[in-house]
Amino acid sequence: MPIPAPLPAESTADAAGESVIDRLVAANRRYAADFHDPGMDARPVLKVAVVACMDARIDLHAALGLELGDCHTIRNAGGVVTDDTIRSLTISQRALGTRSVVLIHHTGCGLQSLTEDFRTELEREVGQRPTWAVEAFSDADQDVRQSMARVRTSPFLPHTDDVRGFVFDVHTGLLREITTE
Numbered sequence: 001m002p003i004p005a006p007l008p009a010e011s012t013a014d015a016a017g018e019s020v021i022d023r024l025v026a027a028n029r030r031y032a033a034d035f036h037d038p039g040m041d042a043r044p045v046l047k048v049a050v051v052a053c054m055d056a057r058i059d060l061h062a063a064l065g066l067e068l069g070d071c072h073t074i075r076n077a078g079g080v081v082t083d084d085t086i087r088s089l090t091i092s093q094r095a096l097g098t099r100s101v102v103l104i105h106h107t108g109c110g111l112q113s114l115t116e117d118f119r120t121e122l123e124r125e126v127g128q129r130p131t132w133a134v135e136a137f138s139d140a141d142q143d144v145r146q147s148m149a150r151v152r153t154s155p156f157l158p159h160t161d162d163v164r165g166f167v168f169d170v171h172t173g174l175l176r177e178i179t180t181e
Helices: 020-033 060-064 083-095 117-126 140-153
Strands: 048-053 071-076 100-106 163-168 175-178
Touching: 048 060, 048 083, 060 071, 071 083, 083 140, 100 140, 140 163, 140 175
Parallel strands: 048 071, 048 100, 100 163
Antiparallel strands: 163 175
16 A cells, blocks of 8 residues: 655645644643643553554543543554553553553554555655554454453563453444453
């Protein structure tokens, strides 16, 4: 799959010339006007970390019935467990007290249409090969199993007994649990 061309500059601004980032900053000002410190620290109330795909169709808090402060949320392309995900989970568990890990992939994931050739294409385009793996997959269920195994076998994570994986259906909003069989 070829690398998509960058969007033209005019596509990042609205008719009034305001950029998407300007709109986000303005929304933050409105949010901050009524903001009150919730008085909590970085330790999640439910002692759970959720690893999920960055896909914009998934509102994790709504889908899981979570409130601010309930969990640590770690999101990346595909929701795959990478070295950086292990880093975040290690800090979450060892420094901030989480004990459970929920892994969530989803149907129709963009990583299912990529391959490691994406790195080669990037190298051709920019003259440097990325050091990171794409972590593409064709079978979401199998990749959830692989991610569960990566969490359970990491020497850095002391709490690996309560690790469960799911696939979120982007059409129904339902989670389907994946077993390690």
